Amino acid sequence: MPVARSLRNIGHRVVNAVWRAGFAARFFAMTLLYSGTSFRRFHLVVREMFSSGVMSLIIILVSGMFVGMVLGLQGYETLKRYGSESALGTLVALSLVRELGPVLAALLFASRAGSAMTAEIGLMKATEQISAMEMMAVNPIARVVAPRFWAGVISMPLLSAMFSAMGVFGGYVVGVVLIGVDEGSFWSQMQSAVDFQHDVLNGVIKSFVFGVAVTVIALFEGYDAPPTAEGVSGATTRTVVQSSLAILILDFILTAFMFRGD
Amino acid sequence: MSSQALVEISDVNFAYDSRPILKGINMTFPKGKLIAIMGLSGCGKTTILRHIGGVLRPTRGYVKVDGQVMHELDHDNLYRMRRKMGMLFQFGALFTDMTVYDNVAFQMREHTQLPEEIIHDMVMMKLHAVGLYGTQNLMPAELSGGMARRVALARTIALDPMLIMYDEPFAGLDPISLTVVGQLIRRLNDALGATSIVVTHDVQESLKIVDYIYFVSDGAIIAEGTADDIRASGEAFVHQFVHGEMDGPIPFHYPGGNYKQDLGVRA
Numbered sequence A: 001m002p003v004a005r006s007l008r009n010i011g012h013r014v015v016n017a018v019w020r021a022g023f024a025a026r027f028f029a030m031t032l033l034y035s036g037t038s039f040r041r042f043h044l045v046v047r048e049m050f051s052s053g054v055m056s057l058i059i060i061l062v063s064g065m066f067v068g069m070v071l072g073l074q075g076y077e078t079l080k081r082y083g084s085e086s087a088l089g090t091l092v093a094l095s096l097v098r099e100l101g102p103v104l105a106a107l108l109f110a111s112r113a114g115s116a117m118t119a120e121i122g123l124m125k126a127t128e129q130i131s132a133m134e135m136m137a138v139n140p141i142a143r144v145v146a147p148r149f150w151a152g153v154i155s156m157p158l159l160s161a162m163f164s165a166m167g168v169f170g171g172y173v174v175g176v177v178l179i180g181v182d183e184g185s186f187w188s189q190m191q192s193a194v195d196f197q198h199d200v201l202n203g204v205i206k207s208f209v210f211g212v213a214v215t216v217i218a219l220f221e222g223y224d225a226p227p228t229a230e231g232v233s234g235a236t237t238r239t240v241v242q243s244s245l246a247i248l249i250l251d252f253i254l255t256a257f258m259f260r261g262d
Numbered sequence B: 001m002s003s004q005a006l007v008e009i010s011d012v013n014f015a016y017d018s019r020p021i022l023k024g025i026n027m028t029f030p031k032g033k034l035i036a037i038m039g040l041s042g043c044g045k046t047t048i049l050r051h052i053g054g055v056l057r058p059t060r061g062y063v064k065v066d067g068q069v070m071h072e073l074d075h076d077n078l079y080r081m082r083r084k085m086g087m088l089f090q091f092g093a094l095f096t097d098m099t100v101y102d103n104v105a106f107q108m109r110e111h112t113q114l115p116e117e118i119i120h121d122m123v124m125m126k127l128h129a130v131g132l133y134g135t136q137n138l139m140p141a142e143l144s145g146g147m148a149r150r151v152a153l154a155r156t157i158a159l160d161p162m163l164i165m166y167d168e169p170f171a172g173l174d175p176i177s178l179t180v181v182g183q184l185i186r187r188l189n190d191a192l193g194a195t196s197i198v199v200t201h202d203v204q205e206s207l208k209i210v211d212y213i214y215f216v217s218d219g220a221i222i223a224e225g226t227a228d229d230i231r232a233s234g235e236a237f238v239h240q241f242v243h244g245e246m247d248g249p250i251p252f253h254y255p256g257g258n259y260k261q262d263l264g265v266r267a
């Protein structure tokens, strides 16, 4: 009965996915519940911010620069057709602050820092470091997971702001320095068109939400990984795939709520 | 054995999935004693330690530590109980992202408000006790297996626990370190007034230091007694184990069907 078997397979997968989603939600709740230590001993968070945030900085800055340069080129080509090259600054800044900054920075963060988090926690579990911590009466969620979570959540908006800033600079280099768009109108149109609350703040909210999603997925996958080499490597892959999907889906939902009707 | 039991294991049964691992284990660990659990690889020794630590809950029976049933404690009380225990993991389980110093200092920093100078002195004393003074700035990856185990031992006794569990403390040690660690376990037990449980395969070394021995086979206790009882024991299993003989009631092979037939050998 191949039909029955494949139906059963599908059912099994769905049930499994629901179970895992439940575990992940519980894990997230525990992380929040045991976050006290992270704030009482903030140096734990700072250390993790260094290893996940600062280490992602280079790739974020370089990518931001290039994305901004591409935007400058493409934007100029398109705007020129309508004779509105002077709006190039607006186009570059809005695309970055609203969309590309938060989304691309989060995607890069997921593959650079998220995968590393999963691998690190998975290995800690495989080598019984997590069990050892539990036996020492130290809650691993409070000591290992929560500081990484907060480090990710704090780093993400900062990284995305830097991505956008680099992007604007890249757009400036291509648009103004290389192509020769008027510098004054590039900056002044940008300044008048970008609204702090509507554009910048919404971008920050987006990257905050992405930061939560990416770190929760990464930490949960690591914590839940089977304690073997294949287990950890599979979990690392799942982190990148799932957090990329989560970022793009969440981005659509958030955009629909934030920017409809204008 | 005496009534002053620190740990009491009563009729503990446990199964992973539906595969029974422990089948009605009864053990008593009196205060101040050093007791060994011996048995073949895979017989469930580590599983017993995990029950004492409250990591696993038995499907039947209970484990009492200091008068409290472990699997009935809530999170806070369980953690309070674990502060009084130390466990040396089979593979050390050192925190790989911290130096030797920070590993040994870990519990002192987590559980006490001691100033860093006192922690420093305590760490140096613990490292000195395991013969590794001078390694404090190394990372775990820079240690040999035996050194890592001794650092783990220093970390285990960091806060002078009342119950110390050692999972294979002798594995991978050279003969000198082996004697040193054996003596150390005995001395720590007596100096701290602690109770110690040593899980080991090393019959000769443990017969020298322990007060009492349990033999576990296939999830059940098949022999017990003091070191002298065990040495003198006429029981075939114990005799085979103590003298490391090939032939005896313990099969070396996993019950895996007909090997000869698999190789195509005709009888």
Ligand SMILES: Nc1ncnc2c1ncn2[C@@H]1O[C@H](COP(=O)(O)OP(=O)(O)OP(=O)(O)O)[C@@H](O)[C@H]1O
Pocket: B016, B021, B039, B040, B041, B042, B043, B044, B045, B046, B047, B048, B090
């Ligand atoms: N997480 C687990 N899931 C399923 N089975 C397990 C698990 N851990 C251990 N087992 C099984 O339980 C049995 C007992 O394991 P345990 O680790 O207690 O053995 P042990 O006596 O400590 O052996 P060793 O001397 O080799 O360390 C083994 O047969 C093992 O296959």
Ligand SMILES: [Mg+2]
Pocket: B045, B046, B047, B090, B167
């Ligand atoms: Mg074991």
